[in-house]
Each structure stands twice: as C-alpha cells, then as structure tokens.
Amino acid sequence: MKPVAIFRFAPTEGPAFFADWLTTQGIPWTEVRIDQGEPVPQSAVAFSGIGMMGGPMSVNDPLPWIGPLLELIRDADRSGVPVIGHCLGGQLMSRAFGGEVGVNRSGGEAAKEIGWHSATPTAAPEARDWFGTSAPFDVFQWHGETFSVPPGAARLASSPLCTNQAFSRGPHIGMQFHVEMDEPTIDVWCRSGAGEVAEALAGPRPGGVQSADQVHLLTAERLPRMRTVTDRIYRRWTSGLRRD
Numbered sequence: 532m533k534p535v536a537i538f539r540f541a542p543t544e545g546p547a548f549f550a551d552w553l554t555t556q557g558i559p560w561t562e563v564r565i566d567q568g569e570p571v572p573q574s575a576v577a578f579s580g581i582g583m584m585g586g587p588m589s590v591n592d593p594l595p596w597i598g599p600l601l602e603l604i605r606d607a608d609r610s611g612v613p614v615i616g617h618c619l620g621g622q623l624m625s626r627a628f629g630g631e632v633g634v635n636r637s638g639g640e641a642a643k644e645i646g647w648h649s650a651t652p653t654a655a656p657e658a659r660d661w662f663g664t665s666a667p668f669d670v671f672q673w674h675g676e677t678f679s680v681p682p683g684a685a686r687l688a689s690s691p692l693c694t695n696q697a698f699s700r701g702p703h704i705g706m707q708f709h710v711e712m713d714e715p716t717i718d719v720w721c722r723s724g725a726g727e728v729a730e731a732l733a734g735p736r737p738g739g740v741q742s743a744d745q746v747h748l749l750t751a752e753r754l755p756r757m758r759t760v761t762d763r764i765y766r767r768w769t770s771g772l773r774r775d
Contacts, residue, residue, distance in 0.1 A: 672739075
C-alpha cells in the first residue's frame, strides 16, 4: 500500500494523533515538511491519501508552495486520492475546490476560537456518516480565519462563532477544528501561543478564547471524548484510501 502523505507547515503543528492513529491501523505514512523547504510532490497518485495539518500562515499569503499544493489537491480529486485537512489544511482544500478563505466573523466583528469548544453537526446526511452522531461534540480550536463551503461540497458542522466548521466533498473532508490533538501538542501550543491568547483575551470579542489554564483544565475531560469522533472521522476517511 502506498503511504499517506502528511503535509506539515510549521514545526509545532505536526501530525500528532493523526500519525499515531494511522500507525496503529497499519497504514504507512510519510511526512512532507513544507516548513523545512521540502517540495510539493507533483502527482497525487504516489500516495494512498493526502493529509494536511495546521499552520500560522494564511492561504492568502504569497507563499511559493501554496499554488503547487492547491494543484496537488485538485490532482488528488481527479485521481481518486482522498484528502483530509485540519484547520489550515481545510482552508487549503476549500480554496483548491473553488471556495474562499478570510477572517472569521461573528456579529460583524473578527472572532477567534481558541481552546475547547463544541461543533454541531448539520442535518446533511453526510454529517452523520462522517461523525457518527447528530449531537454536538467536543473539538479543539485555534483559528482566526475560516473557509467557505466550496461548490459541490456539503457543510457538515457549525459553531456559534463559526458557521463553517467542516465540509465533505466525496471522499474528502476539510475541518476548521483540530481533531488530531494530543496532550504534548496542546501544551506546546499554549506556551508558544501565549502572546496571541493574551491579545485576543484583551480584544473586543474574547468569548471564544480560553486561557492556558482553562485549556489544561478541560483537556483531561474533553480530549478522550473528542477521540471518539476523531476515530470515526479517520475510519471514514481511510475507508476511501487508494489500495493499489
């Protein structure tokens, strides 16, 4: 079986539990470290699937790898190679499929989501297929931008502060939230993102932002609960991997 290609865009935003889960399932994977200058592969058929992690940059930034990666996502779609995107990865998928990415707004003002929040599945039948539930579920968030649902895709989930939390398009799923989190990654983000959190808490829309103390307090309870949905999403996604 060909490996799943996992794209890393920042050293602190690696595959975390996503890679652990693939390994436990006996699914090979390889990491493409964009943050270290590794080139974007030209063809998707070298892989059984393509996974993309988060990152602090914007899809709208003039970075040299964004154009080639958008084309790789479109090539994967043409070639029947499933794509999964976490946060920035989901935003890249939206852009590749004809959607837009911009500042997340609530009530007309910019609004960040940082920490533990809930996402609510939509009534779309695809939502129950991907999440295994119609009830709200716990997810980890860290974003200030969001995506539109691209043409031909189904909106899967929303939250009070962010209308588009996830979408699917055939075998592909793009998520605004982070289901790949583990405790070491959460700890690193809370430390490296302390300045961003402090600035957001002092801003006009702090309601979606949790302090590091709040995040750590909630992690013991909510991380195991999120893993149930994570397992469902990853099982659904890997069922579409190319097996040739």
